Amino acid sequence: MELKIGSVVRSKAGRDKGSFLVVVSLCEQNGYVNVCDGKERPLERPKRKNACHLAVTNTVLPPEDTAANHRLKKALNAFASAQDKTQGRCF
């Protein structure tokens, strides 16, 4: 699945491994994107990550959810808790 602005991703490598992040911009440099979580990585200080270190999910947040840190944090928490509910359930 193609990464686009607003895509929720799970980090596969680095100190943020396992956490959910949102793509806020695509870098000009091929294969890199900027991601934020609204807390450790606020919108003012996004993290540049190699796309191959991210697992993309089907969820894309609407622009209003990525407009402010508190909105972004809330949306990601909601996504993570929904994901928690499916823990332990087999595909």
Add this chain to the structure above:
Amino acid sequence: MIVLKTERELKLMLEACRISAEALKMAGEALEPGMTTAQLDSLIRKFIKSKGATPTFLNYNGFPGSACISLNDEVIHGIPSHKRVISEGDLVSVDLGACINGYTGDTAATFAVGQISPEAKRLCDTTRESLYEGIRCAVVGGRLGDIGHAIASYCEQRGYGVVREYTGHGVGRTLHEDPAVPNYGTPGRGVRLLPGMTIAIEPMINQGSAAIKTMSDGWMVKTTDGKLSAHFEHTVAITRDGPLIMTQL
């Protein structure tokens, strides 16, 4: 929250379940020694898309494949890979789902590639039969504990381990709905079964102990003792006329 489906919703869901079942049948027929799990995944993806549906598992919580393909001692959630080659005598568990009309179907089966040992065949047969034992208990007025107890007692009497860390689930508009459907339980306990409930019953049975470990990719689950594991699954609707196996062709 458990969502009860209307007759109309069940009809829409049947279409998704039929495509899932056809894709699983196709995968079973396409299996041959020498192919990689990524090739099989690609065939499944193309088949589901050719029917106008979308593979439910693809990118679900970041899962990179259209199907979970697990070999031998891998219990569930095997990520399709170009490096995993299927060989003669392997047990291949294929778990897949298709989404169409806003509803999803979910089904799985373990296939034998070529000749397998009598022990492996017995494991597969027992797991399949335990699934039908569970389905037989999915009747209006019954309880979830009845289903779990039927599966666990059938398999444990035959010396197999029943995986307890992972469960079946409700299925419908999304892949994972309430309730969780464990493969163990106490008869007469648990959620009461009502008409319109749609659940995925999926026993995961190990040849040895029930202990499992999750691998470093965060998805694949293997048996700790390295013994074989089998997995069968059907999406079942609970109706007044008895259980309706929606993913049965």
